[in-house]
Amino acid sequence: MKDIIIELFAQGKYSQIKNEIGKMNVVDIAQLFAELEEDAIMIVFRLLPKEMAADVFTYLSFEQQQYVIESITDKETKNIIDDLFLDDAVDLLEEMPANVVKKILKNTTEEKRKLINQFLKYPDNSAGSIMTIEYVDLDKEMTVKASLEHIKKTGVDKETIDICYITDKARRLEGIVPIRKLILNDENVIIDDIMDKNFLSIKTDDDQEEIAYLFKKYDLVAMPVVDKENRLVGIITIDDVVDIIEQENTEDFQKMAALEPSEEEYLKTSVFSLAKHRILWLLVLMFSATFTGNIIQGYEDILETVLILTTFIPMLMDTAGNSGSQSATLVIRGLALGQIERKDALKVVWKEFRVSIIVGFALAFLNFFRIYFFVEGADFLISLVVCLTLFLTVVLAKLVGGILPIIAKTLKLDPAIMAAPLITTIVDALALIAYFQLAAYFLGLV
Amino acid sequence: MKDIIIELFAQGKYSQIKNEIGKMNVVDIAQLFAELEEDAIMIVFRLLPKEMAADVFTYLSFEQQQYVIESITDKETKNIIDDLFLDDAVDLLEEMPANVVKKILKNTTEEKRKLINQFLKYPDNSAGSIMTIEYVDLDKEMTVKASLEHIKKTGVDKETIDICYITDKARRLEGIVPIRKLILNDENVIIDDIMDKNFLSIKTDDDQEEIAYLFKKYDLVAMPVVDKENRLVGIITIDDVVDIIEQENTEDFQKMAALEPSEEEYLKTSVFSLAKHRILWLLVLMFSATFTGNIIQGYEDILETVLILTTFIPMLMDTAGNSGSQSATLVIRGLALGQIERKDALKVVWKEFRVSIIVGFALAFLNFFRIYFFVEGADFLISLVVCLTLFLTVVLAKLVGGILPIIAKTLKLDPAIMAAPLITTIVDALALIAYFQLAAYFLGLV
Structure with a gap:
């Protein structure tokens, strides 16, 4: 076309x-x-x-x-x-x-x-x-017939007439009535008798995240917005809420990838603006990775004695990061959808602990054979040290990944900020410390 | 309450x-x-x-x-x-x-x-x-008055009567008419004159991702579902689409965190099932990190000579991973929202190239001073090698992160699978090779 x-x-x-x-x-x-x-x-x-x-x-x-x-x-x-x-x-x-x-x-x-x-x-x-201010308002004394005539006279400009709103003289919201109820009821029925007085409403300064949550929870198609005196000032319709949901998701994706959130479309954003939204977190994470480097430097004598230990550092760091961000992602998403709350913190920890035992054991077990039989220069003790570290790392990473987003929420920070990159930095450091301590102990390098 | x-x-x-x-x-x-x-x-x-x-x-x-x-x-x-x-x-x-x-x-x-x-x-x-099969269907010969009476008689059980569907004798869909149009029009108007013949419809076997895309693009509240002969078989309403959108987003979050997607709520999922959804990708990524380890092993003599180079490995690897996943996330999200298409591949590469030059330069420049002045044992040449690597790494990571999701899409794979973890593994390897090659060249270690 x-x-x-x-x-x-x-x-x-x-x-x-x-x-x-x-x-x-x-x-x-x-x-x-x-x-x-x-x-x-x-x-x-x-x-x-x-x-x-x-x-x-x-x-x-x-x-x-x-x-x-x-x-x-x-x-x-x-x-x-x-x-x-x-x-x-x-x-x-x-x-x-x-x-x-x-x-x-x-x-x-x-x-x-x-x-x-x-x-x-x-x-x-x-x-x-x-919100939009184009809505239909009715009086509770009106009959269905009068209401329908009123809508016919005034409704052409209204963004949605699927739900009508009933207000009193002071414009305070008294009830709502879906248009289907008007059609399904007899002409002489009074609105007061069929309107729903148990409706949900939001205040003008409520945040869009809260609004999206209510629409999803109660399967709404429209919702009235009232001011502090409970006077109707507008309505929010589901098509706007769909946009909000996608916008909130985009924000979470961006935060979890260490980006400062932006509402602009990628192809329409300037190179300078894209760079600006990336540099800050990269700097923060780069400098915090310095601590990880310092840990390695602190154990230089061990590495000098058994240089092959260096070979396993990337594998340990990557697995730590991936394990942690798996747990963090599930918990962050659960929090965002309202499926996990702060009071579930202990349940999450206990769950992650058991999951990490299974996952950690499986990874360590398989890796032990791979290293012992296939990596040149790795004897039994070195294989053991690497795999014990691996097990411990997975357990620590999953516990940290599971609990940090909940702590963030408790501190009124955005859980998504705590995600992958930050958790990676923390569990990297934990993994390396565990690695060198275990190496020192088992290989007698203290 | x-x-x-x-x-x-x-x-x-x-x-x-x-x-x-x-x-x-x-x-x-x-x-x-x-x-x-x-x-x-x-x-x-x-x-x-x-x-x-x-x-x-x-x-x-x-x-x-x-x-x-x-x-x-x-x-x-x-x-x-x-x-x-x-x-x-x-x-x-x-x-x-x-x-x-x-x-x-x-x-x-x-x-x-x-x-x-x-x-x-x-x-x-x-x-x-x-879809649901509870919808209102009308005949195009009916008047508005007859239609409203028909709805009144049959509409109580219908999930939504906000939009009515007009079918012929063979149940083929001919048009749609929103209920508001019935109310706003005169009683004697014939449906045929007010129904919308340019409506969107979907087939029974269309995928939910496509459906969500259409609802978002056209701001729909309901959509008819037809079979292969264009016969009306049901409708899909926006409240189901909202659930689909959240489900698709959850899936993307999970894939991007190296999880096999699952629709179950975290707290209701068994420990065993949670572990199962995590192990496969962790194994794949663990074994691919072995290659990174092999790269380090291959350059052991360089490390033995200048052990301080080890210190910077975590910083380089982390920055590579973070840079890559920033780009990948923006492109994956753009693809999911239909804001980026395959034909934009070159635009993305060119954009990422310019962004990476700015970001890479900023990071390398700041890091050079930190290393040169504050890291014990790092002389001018070592600082230079680390920062050149850092610059090159950011550029490579952003190019790979930007283009891999589009390649995945072209190969009919899910772009989200290509995200953070896989890209991290690839750019880690690239970063290390660049590091050791530059070190060998500048420090005369060949």
């Missing part, structure tokens, strides 16, 4: 484009725009059916949104801004340069401008910054 | 429980059950309002579901099974032991039994295994 439009454009068949494009999904049209040349963008944009223009506009990249606003007339700007949902308008204003912001605000109604200003004050990632 | 019920139960105030529990959310009631003693479960379960019993039942753990089914009468079983949505009934049957399955099937209607059997044939994680 995309290719057909591009083909039609090359042939100058604009009226045909006008016909075809109306049948496309707005998301696909926005993707089409990403492939158009600058001069083509405005021509095709003006061919869009009027009711689709604002919808397509919200799916464009910020660069293209800027280009469109800069190119259109004041009247066209007004039309688009009028059709934008408030949360999309706010997102737009936050990203545009001053001249574009000016043009947008000039073509916004006084009322909408006030609302936008209010929205801009909510903290990043709070319920207030995510 | 939970504590109040437990308190009331201890006091034997059952009628009060009956009052209070009806006001609770079914998810919270299920959590309450998780804290009840076995003998209390059945008493409280029977106090539930009839219309809530099946709902609460679906949120119980499999152990508790089994206990409930084993404890109730045939008639009670029939009531619950009748009220269960088909997809929940199928999930239940898949987890129950033979005797419970028998009891359930005995109390299921002939018609539902047939449907269940059909569902059990769909492959795991396919659209067919996730």
Whole structure:
């Protein structure tokens, strides 16, 4: 479809484009725009059916949104801004340069401008910054029939009418009623009798992580947002929550790989910004690896006497790191999904201890034979020292990996920060100390 | 609330429980059950309002579901099974032991039994295994008024009526219409005139990853599932997709931490099963780390001559691993979210190359001064060798980390498998070879 439009454009068949494009999904049209040349963008944009223009506009990249606003007339700007949902308008204003912001605000109604200003004050990632104000509100005295008529009259602009909200004179939220209940009930039934008074709501300054958690736990599709006086100020819908979930996951992936989290898409991020998000943690970890180096240096005489011990250092360090991050990942993920809580700390330790005994024994057992029979210069005692270290390392790594994320959570730190890289550094050091102590003891090198 | 019920139960105030529990959310009631003693479960379960019993039942753990089914009468079983949505009934049957399955099937209607059997044939994680068959279907000749009456008559059992589906005589899907459109349009409008004929649909054997991708891309709340003849067989709703998204993310987290993926919750997984999911990759990585060890062994004479070089091995290996997994994580995540595609391979390489030059230079520069001025026994040449290696290592690690996931994708392997642990092993080896070669050259040790 995309290719057909591009083909039609090359042939100058604009009226045909006008016909075809109306049948496309707005998301696909926005993707089409990403492939158009600058001069083509405005021509095709003006061919869009009027009711689709604002919808397509919200799916464009910020660069293209800027280009469109800069190119259109004041009247066209007004039309688009009028059709934008408030949360999309706010997102737009936050990203545009001053001249574009000016043009947008000039073509916004006084009322909408006030609302936008209010929205801009909510903290990043709070319920207030995510919510939309386009919802249906009803009065509890209304009948089903009156409610449906009210929705018919006012509902066209609402982002979701699947759930309606019932407020009192002071705009305090009293109940919710899904639209299906309106349809399934008799015309004369009073809303008060069918509305759900046991609803969940969130406050404007609640964090998006908490919101996502509630949506998942209770299988919600929408949730009302109230202010401190319990007045309804907006709603959050599931499609925004899906984006939040992916964003929170991306953040965890990044933290667990020693990256400072960033919301930007990889291909759209500048080289400088990518580098900036990586350097800090690499420096921290590089300097902490110095301690591991110091441990090796501290046992130089042992290495000098039995140089073959050096050969096994990478294997011990890698296994330590991998064992630790396996445990850490499971616990971090469990914490993120609410399946593990702080009170489970002892259960986790006990579980990791038993798992590590099995895993450690299996690895050490297999490795012993490999080293004893196949590594030149490794006698029984050296094989024993390496494998005892391996066993001990796996046990320590799994205990540290299992407990550190929970400790982080208790200290109100993000458990993901405690993941792989930091745990690797710690268990590397533990592994080496165990290694040299065991070597000194068994090989009589003290 | 939970504590109040437990308190009331201890006091034997059952009628009060009956009052209070009806006001609770079914998810919270299920959590309450998780804290009840076995003998209390059945008493409280029977106090539930009839219309809530099946709902609460679906949120119980499999152990508790089994206990409930084993404890109730045939008639009670029939009531619950009748009220269960088909997809929940199928999930239940898949987890129950033979005797419970028998009891359930005995109390299921002939018609539902047939449907269940059909569902059990769909492959795991396919659209067919996730979909529900409770949807509203309409005829395109119907008026809005007739449609609303039809929904009123049949809609009570439907999992979602927010979107209605229009099929022809052969049950082929012709269009969709959101319920809001029915409400916003005039009573006499014909469905054919307002239904959306450009809808997205999926096939029964499409994979859940693809489904989640489409929901996210097009901001959907429900999607029709059709068979090979384009006949409507079910729908998938956003609440199931949210679970799929989290499951796919969990899988990626696990793969990236060298775990064989598992869907079970950590605290509910046996020690043996946890160990099993960890051992394989640890073994593979342990034995591949042997190669790293062999590299060290191959350069033993160099180490013997300048033993201080050993000190820097952990730092070089750790930085290599961390640099590589930073890049790999960003690319793997970009691939998973559809923000990076195979055709972007060269863009990624070029980006990683430039980033690695900046990062590598910064790390090497800072480290040079630390080593030269603060590490005893490290002269100018040794500091230079270490820092040149560090620079080269960062560049190599970032290139390998950036490109390996894309190669995996091209080979139809899961990019996440290529992540941190495997990349660490590869870049460790590269780092050590670079180290010893540079040392041999600059320190004249060939």
